[in-house]
Amino acid sequence: MRLSYPTNVKVIQVPCTGRVDIIHLLNAIEDGADGVYVAGCLEGECHYIAGNLKARRKVDYVKRTLEEIGVEPERVEMYNLSSAQGARFAEIANEMVEQVAKLGPTPVKGSCAA
Numbered sequence: 001m002r003l004s005y006p007t008n009v010k011v012i013q014v015p016c017t018g019r020v021d022i023i024h025l026l027n028a029i030e031d032g033a034d035g036v037y038v039a040g041c042l043e044g045e046c047h048y049i050a051g052n053l054k055a056r057r058k059v060d061y062v063k064r065t066l067e068e069i070g071v072e073p074e075r076v077e078m079y080n081l082s083s084a085q086g087a088r089f090a091e092i093a094n095e096m097v098e099q100v101a102k103l104g105p106t107p108v109k110g111s112c113a114a
Contacts, residue, residue, distance in 0.1 A: 005089070010033075016052075017038050017039075017040035017041070018048055018052065021058065029075060033106065037076070039080075039089060040055050041081075052080060059076055069108075071107060074103065077096060
């Protein structure tokens with residue numbers, strides 16, 4: 001089955017979502033991504049014990065941080081699904097693109113000093 005999701009979705013694979021760091025999410029937004037989402041294992045089914053729970057806490061932290069600086073926290077999301085849910089992955093990609101399109105372009109692109 002060929003999955004169809006928007007071409008502006010960039011997939012970055014990691015061994016475990018627990019490896020996604022807060023700085024990766026914030027840098028993506030700063031570098032111009034209008035939104036970022038993390039797709040991890042179903043809760044309780046992480047191959048690395050609790051990586052997806054760590055990722056959830058990191059995503060929640062980033063959402064709070066964005067809100068504190070006046071950026072919509074809906075730009076960052078976490079979803080849990082199994083590897084057998086390819087169609088759901090594509091559906092989430094489409095939903096996320098729609099959600100971010102309603103928010104408009106990221107307000108922080110290039111505004112931070114390097």
